[in-house]
Amino acid sequence: MSRFVPLPxxxxxxxxxxxxxxxxxKSETVSITVRVxxxxxxxxxxxxxxxxxxxxxxxxxYLSRQELATQFGAKSxxxxxxxxYAAQHNLRVVSRSAAxxxxxxxxxxxxxxxxxxxDVQLYHHSVGTxxxxxxxxxxxxxxxxxxxxxxxxxxxxxKRITHRKRVSAMDGPGGENGESPAFFAKRYNFPxxxxxxxxxxxxxxxxxxxxxxxFQVSDLQTYFSEIGSPLPTVSSVSVDGADNQPGxxxxxxxxxxxxxAGTVAPKANLVVYFAPNQGDKGFLDAISTAIHDTERxxxxxxxxxxxxxxxLSEAGAxxxxxxxxxxxxxxxxxxxxxxxxxxxxxxxxSAAQDWDGKIHVSHxxxxxxxxxxGGTQIDNNNNDVVWNDxxxxxxxxxxxxxxxxxxxxxxxxxxxxxxxxxQLPAAVDGGPVGRGVPDIAMxxxxxxxxxxxxxxxxxGTSAVAPLMAGLIALLNxxxxxxxxxxxxxxYANANAGAVHDVTVGTNAITNTTQGYDAGPGWDxxxxxxxxxxxxxxxxx
Numbered sequence: 001m002s003r004f005v006p007l008p009x010x011x012x013x014x015x016x017x018x019x020x021x022x023x024x025x026k027s028e029t030v031s032i033t034v035r036v037x038x039x040x041x042x043x044x045x046x047x048x049x050x051x052x053x054x055x056x057x058x059x060x061x062y063l064s065r066q067e068l069a070t071q072f073g074a075k076s077x078x079x080x081x082x083x084x085y086a087a088q089h090n091l092r093v094v095s096r097s098a099a100x101x102x103x104x105x106x107x108x109x110x111x112x113x114x115x116x117x118x119d120v121q122l123y124h125h126s127v128g129t130x131x132x133x134x135x136x137x138x139x140x141x142x143x144x145x146x147x148x149x150x151x152x153x154x155x156x157x158x159k160r161i162t163h164r165k166r167v168s169a170m171d172g173p174g175g176e177n178g179e180s181p182a183f184f185a186k187r188y189n190f191p192x193x194x195x196x197x198x199x200x201x202x203x204x205x206x207x208x209x210x211x212x213x214x215f216q217v218s219d220l221q222t223y224f225s226e227i228g229s230p231l232p233t234v235s236s237v238s239v240d241g242a243d244n245q246p247g248x249x250x251x252x253x254x255x256x257x258x259x260x261a262g263t264v265a266p267k268a269n270l271v272v273y274f275a276p277n278q279g280d281k282g283f284l285d286a287i288s289t290a291i292h293d294t295e296r297x298x299x300x301x302x303x304x305x306x307x308x309x310x311x312l313s314e315a316g317a318x319x320x321x322x323x324x325x326x327x328x329x330x331x332x333x334x335x336x337x338x339x340x341x342x343x344x345x346x347x348x349x350s351a352a353q354d355w356d357g358k359i360h361v362s363h364x365x366x367x368x369x370x371x372x373x374g375g376t377q378i379d380n381n382n383n384d385v386v387w388n389d390x391x392x393x394x395x396x397x398x399x400x401x402x403x404x405x406x407x408x409x410x411x412x413x414x415x416x417x418x419x420x421x422x423q424l425p426a427a428v429d430g431g432p433v434g435r436g437v438p439d440i441a442m443x444x445x446x447x448x449x450x451x452x453x454x455x456x457x458x459x460g461t462s463a464v465a466p467l468m469a470g471l472i473a474l475l476n477x478x479x480x481x482x483x484x485x486x487x488x489x490x491y492a493n494a495n496a497g498a499v500h501d502v503t504v505g506t507n508a509i510t511n512t513t514q515g516y517d518a519g520p521g522w523d524x525x526x527x528x529x530x531x532x533x534x535x536x537x538x539x540x
């Protein structure tokens with residue numbers, strides 16, 4: 001009989017405001033993902049990324065996916081050990097990947113809990129009823145140091161980051177229906193050509209991470225015809241049993257991401273990775289699948305989902321943070337750029353009905369190895385200012401109000417080296433200075449979209465992530481090499497023409513939360529400012 005020990009970093013608690021909903025059904029069939037240690041060591045890979053990202057683009061040496069798997073994947077012996085232990089507890093292997101350092105197991109919840117004991121219960125919350133976990137996960141002593149994370153017990157959903165204002169009949173872009181994404185690409189000076197080469201994303205692969213919803217090809221055909229842009233190639237990948245399933249509320253997120261990225265880079269291959277919106281398991285598995293996908297060439301990843309950064313003093317959820325960071329480190333080592341929406345509710349991060357009353361930034365936007373994308377709005381003088389609709393939180397109105405660019409100071413990550421030279425503000429709720437969010441920003445309002453045969457204006461920082469991903473695809477094409485982890489370059493060249501400063505506005509929510517004010521240089525509303533696509537290309 002195994003002796004059990006706590007899995008480091010696995011301590012967790014239910015969402016604030018959760019109410020007990022009774023015991024779990026131990027006969028329910030569930031899936032978990034077990035992550036194991038790297039053969040090469042995460043610190044060694046992180047050091048490589050730090051070194052390479054400081055070099056000029058022409059001198060950088062990225063790892064191929066095969067090299068990444070061979071040098072920093074899992075040992076077969078570690079996966080064997082987990083698999084053999086799982087078999088002793090009636091758990092079957094759904095998938096196993098040395099490159100992804102993971103093994104997916106499936107079985108009755110009772111058997112899973114006997115193999116990896118944890119305090120799991122059902123809870124009611126404004127986000128819905130979910131399976132939640134309190135305290136630490138226990139693992140067998142013989143797997144101590146082998147297993148680095150177990151995901152799937154907790155099914156609290158991630159939040160999509162879309163500010164969708166209205167849907168009307170088929171009227172095409174313009175007026176209240178919003179502008180084509182091409183309008184914003186032109187506004188931020190996205191390059192159209194490099195020498196004699198037209199920049200359209202040819203040869204590039206853009207991964208779009210989605211947690212639910214779907215797209216209809218007929219909608220995409222109509223949309224791109226209406227805006228006068230070529231229909232991009234869009235395919236989908238099923239992760240953890242999820243698939244392209246249009247007809248859901250999350251369709252608005254899926255279509256916004258595809259339509260924005262597809263307009264900017266119409267000749268790129270857009271690959272949508274669909275995963276279930278149930279805790280960190282699906283989200284992590286989708287990101288990992290995209291990074292390590294050897295069948296499709298992924299150069300840039302767009303993510304418009306997230307959650308408030310955990311309070312480590314209470315939650316101790318470091319296994320989740322570590323797993324995401326290791327994936328983003330792998331992406332950077334392979335030359336893959338990761339663009340993440342910073343969020344849409346100022347320093348609250350959550351919508352009114354879900355807010356816990358505390359100040360947060362959003363994760364994974366707060367991870368230092370992603371490009372956090374904040375929001376602006378265009379004022380009456382045609383200037384970019386901080387995106388903020390000026391409304392307070394009000395659960396009685398649609399959407400709950402309080403729409404504003406999320407930005408602030410991370411409580412989980414220290415100041416990264418590329419931010420060492422800027423003046424980061426003190427956190428508005430106290431605490432040490434950490435990683436500043438976001439890195440850049442662009443307009444978060446009035447994007448023309450088509451969703452489930454309806455058309456209208458949409459936005460949020462959810463539009464900025466695929467817009468930036470499209471720009472990076474153009475830069476990659478122009479340079480003939482992936483620009484990869486772009487943050488150090490942007491910060492080093494902020495005063496040389498890579499960005500335009502945004503100095504007006506605040507992300508405080510009216511009568512609700514404190515916030516940060518925009519000003520000269522980096523600020524916790526719009527980061528360095530809005531990117532200048534041609535300026536970046538000329539400086540690379």
